[in-house]
Amino acid sequence: MTEEAPTIAERKMQFLFALRSRGVTEKRVLEAMEKVDRGHFVRGIFAERAYEDMPLPIACGQTISQPSVVGLMTQALEVQPRDKVMEIGTGSGYQAAVLSHLARRVYTVDRHTRLAREAKTVLDGLGLVNVTTFAADGTLGLPDQAPFDRILVTAAAEDPPGPLLAQLKPGGIMVLPVGQSDTVQSLIRVLKHADSRLEYEELRPVRFVPLLEGMGKDS
Numbered sequence: 578m579t580e581e582a583p584t585i586a587e588r589k590m591q592f593l594f595a596l597r598s599r600g601v602t603e604k605r606v607l608e609a610m611e612k613v614d615r616g617h618f619v620r621g622i623f624a625e626r627a628y629e630d631m632p633l634p635i636a637c638g639q640t641i642s643q644p645s646v647v648g649l650m651t652q653a654l655e656v657q658p659r660d661k662v663m664e665i666g667t668g669s670g671y672q673a674a675v676l677s678h679l680a681r682r683v684y685t686v687d688r689h690t691r692l693a694r695e696a697k698t699v700l701d702g703l704g705l706v707n708v709t710t711f712a713a714d715g716t717l718g719l720p721d722q723a724p725f726d727r728i729l730v731t732a733a734a735e736d737p738p739g740p741l742l743a744q745l746k747p748g749g750i751m752v753l754p755v756g757q758s759d760t761v762q763s764l765i766r767v768l769k770h771a772d773s774r775l776e777y778e779e780l781r782p783v784r785f786v787p788l789l790e791g792m793g794k795d796s
């Protein structure tokens with residue numbers, strides 16, 4: 578006897594259960610993640626694994642992050658409904674879609690023009706009109722749109738890039754993985770106090786593709 582494939586409702590329940598069991602407990606974050614169908618952001622042979630809690634390959638040799646990591650990073654960012662958020666590392670656009678349900682505006686940047694363009698198509702198709710995509714080197718941030726209440730970096734830098742720290746509002750929060758690629762990296766939360774003093778907090782080990790300078794070669 579062959580096992581029946583899970584229904585959409587069952588897959589959704591399993592997806593949310595996996596998030597909760599890995600520490601994504603905040604109601605607003607879980608609600609936002611419930612609204613965003615990860616299946617829209619994964620292509621080809623990997624599409625059927627979209628609801629599993631694992632990173633998956635996307636174009637240009639990049640990856641869509643593991644859903645529980647997206648949830649934990651989003652939770653750590655403490656996004657408020659009036660916030661203007663910048664994400665560095667659009668990739669598939671999935672994380673930006675989750676943020677779009679929590680923030681007033683989301684600016685997302687990728688160094689691969691192809692990824693930025695494809696993510697824009699998916700995000701526009703979903704009617705997420707408060708997200709703007711940019712093809713640019715995110716290590717420089719977006720000086721014309723700065724300052725930001727929240728900054729999320731989804732690629733690993735050796736150190737928090739100076740321009741990003743400068744573009745964070747006093748009272749703002751930045752979450753990013755730091756460390757060499759191919760080794761264990763740490764997820765860090767940076768709080769910028771009202772007097773612009775920076776406070777760093779180490780959250781957990783993670784593994785991300787590297788944050789690279791300059792524009793990418795599309796593939």
Ligand code: SAH
Pocket residue numbers: 639640641642665666667668669670671672673686687688689692713714715716731732786787788789790791793
């Ligand atoms: N947040 C994505 C996954 C990110 S993968 C999602 O939800 O799918 C990391 C992304 O960071 C890759 O797409 C890579 O191209 C991008 N990246 C790496 N260095 C960058 C830089 N300097 N500026 C902008 N994007 C960068």
